[in-house]
Amino acid sequence: MPQAASWVGTPSIKGRTESTRMALLTLSLVGLQFTWGIEMTYCTPYLLQLGLTKSRMSLVWIAGPLSGLIMQPIVGVITDRSRSKWGRRRPFMIGGSIVVAACLLVLGWTSEIVGMYVQEVETKRSVTIAVAVASIYAVDFAINVVQACCRSLIVDTLPIPQQQAGSAWASRMVAIGHLIGYAVGSIDMVKIFGTTLGDTQFKQMTVIAGLSLIGTVLITSYAVEERILISARDSDSKTGAIHVLSQLFKTALHLPPRIRAICWVQFWAWIGWFPFLFYSTTWVGETYFRYEAHRAPAHSKDTLGDVGRLGSLSLVIFSFITFISSVLLPFCVRPPDHKRPTFSPRPPPGMATLLNRVMTFRPDLQTAWLISHIMFGCTMVFAPLARSLRFATFLVAICGIPWAISCWAPFSFMGVEINRLALDQPTNGRPSVGLASANLRHNRFPSVESTDRPAEDVLRLNHRDADEDGSNDESGSSTGELAGIYLGVLNVYTTLPQFLSTLITWCIFSILEPAPAKLDDAGKLQEGGPAQDNEWMNLDSDAPNGIAVCLFIGAISALVAAEATRRLKLVR
Template identity: 35%
Template structure:
């Protein structure tokens, strides 16, 4: 559903010659100069003097001008640090909880923490950050607070045995008693929930930070860079997980999980500091007051539901795809390493069914490293896809008029002409995303039949292609649409006849939060379904013949087929042609009713 009708842009604007123009006939004619393997320019999203946001860090030219490569790296590097924290939780979280004594069926219910917190926390943080009027910017305070909470909860989870055992030991309780073991599990689960709340807070801030600080014509490029940074973060995390870290970094901790948590904490803190220290947001304190409204849980849900009803058309379709896609992706993310590990231990368990608990623990620790190596291959495949695939993707924002203008200005260098030849005309970003869903479903179905470590590693590695598109395509499609609508919102806000109460264009924070709801809420279904499957099919730890994880993965593949069908219904974005008036452009984005 399109946003509610609002009054058109009011007031007169001055062009560069000083003559006034009616904004309803103000043509978008100035093309942007940009060369990118991801997209080509179509129009100047912000005419000089058309938007005045009062920023002390980004004036009009800085807001709309094409950003260089180093800017994109610094803008997105914080999400790479966050990914290290995710990589630790995804690759080692399940084995760590199992080592504490948690069963597979209960572990599946523990991981419901992620989707539960993602469904609620990210939209809530999005609303809070949209309404934030800090001089640091709207997103920076939440990035800082979320990062600090993530670091604390990561380290507390890694040292949960020492924290709980030491505290209860002071009370005279035997550290080896069954009660202490149960308490350790309960506290560990509590820290998992705190960790997921913290990670969702910083992730909501980072995603909106990237969108706010990047011009609309570079949103696809920014999200592609973000996916590359995520790939680098994954690789670092999985390489570290595949090494016997306590042997080399003993001063960080005496277990693999402890050292990984320290490394992830250092990476997150340093990258977030680098991003917010070099890329400054607009001074939000100079903006007008936030919309008035009552606080509280009821008001929060009212605003969320209201925003869901008026989601922009492309964003709505992407959210529908994401709902079904993530029913499949969630089990794959959390159980891939355990899937590989179960295959690895089978011959050892069959050859020696009377292994001691210590021998079983040692065997599964080795199996975890083998599974983490598969995730390393997965991360390398994902990064390679994000590096090279953009050169093959047909730009979504190109137009013949701009191509002609660039040729007239001599902008086509040998390199740009070479890159143009690499483009596959029919392979749009949306079609690549559809193919990625089909690849994922095929690999997940294959887990039912693959019984070798090498074959299973190959399957998980191929899934890296699908993961690369999942990190790129939906955010690129949504960000481009939101960014354009955000420019319209600022234009309205600068109009003297604007009534803020009638401004129904939602800002980046809440829209990205709703998108995350479409990612998080299906994970609840996936978690409950996984728990049911494990309840009937799992065998005790150390018992051969357990293939329950493969069944869970294959079930997720079925849902991904639905996502592929819905992706086929998304249209490749239709740009506003050269010379179209602003008012028509607003109507095209659903801001004005026809």
């Protein structure tokens, strides 16, 4: 008889109240999203300022989908099998956050680091660009390790009735991370705090982002106690790279129908979200400089900082709306698992009366997800028509509502499906014993009190270790212990559309905005070129805006995602 995976311990979270435990479980996402926000806000204009054209810069952002495609599924498989005494996810979260912080410092001080070794002007510029791009790749690869573990930790810890609540809290923390990051980025850090953390806005933001990521990850790691894997299944005893990739491939080809349908919705949605997240701040800043800056007082010489602050201000509003939506909408949306007792979070007393009325007519999560795609699509179709900072800011801000649902819905559906597969399948003819089933009976949140269990109670969430003929079916294993690999597959469907979106943006920028940075007759940057002023932007008010066209195409893809969400109801 093949050996099943065995565990000791019970997942638990420090804290006296449910809200405190949920906040501690998801706090790492604040630092994670803060770091993502800094990269999305400042790195695009930073690379343009260094001298890259938009078409080449769009290819740099293939780092995001490439790192997600490679790292998250592989990290998911590796952490699923980890037997560390500190748990499966937390060691990777801490190690990855330290690497991210180090790479951010290199990114912020790229010019100074390169200047220590290279003196020739043109060579220095080329090497600076290369080091900056390499640092961005390193940040993306390392941060995907952290993200994969943070998401898997939520699915590992919570039972089915609380998967939606956990995903909703994760969405709130993502919104808080965005809000803090964009709020900090919208102020003149150098003017207020001096040059202690760096002499430019970008440098100071990289320092703050690195410290915030390490701090929040350490707090979550301290507050959450994971169950420990003692022995893996026979099929998981192999850890070679080929075996890992083989299992990923088999899992992706043999996904349960509903998980596959969820992944396809995510695929179409992210063709639209990718250009929005990476280019919206630059688009808002460009819109201002292209149509309104000539009527405004003179700006500082730090054009990169000006664009970053203008874009960050719009995303402050976006993040505020996202946060409010992520707090209120979970009370107004039915959980996705209708066949089981639903878990409804208790609303704040001041909103209880209003929310109780809304709950009478509240839609299910699938309907809310469908509406969010339609709302995003109908908003971004107006991007090419934006001719003022206010209108561009308004369009970005409205997208905070669908973004809140997009940060919450897919992970909620996945958490429910992963745990449902685990609970519905018996282990060798015997009922399973573990945290998920226990909490389902008593509807209790796992806490420090729940660790008082008999020593001989070995936690098992493996519910399909062998087929009836006794042979293992790696591709068909659908258990709670494989949360990492299933979420990794979801991330594959999140990153593949980013490759497609990158190709689309490259084509659009090459056609609409092909002009390189200002060069002299010898092919070198002129004095006072892109590194000093705004010549890296296309300020021709009569020319089409390449980023706006990319946002428009993303809107069309969001409408396709809406149709895929509608069809999700037909999948069983």
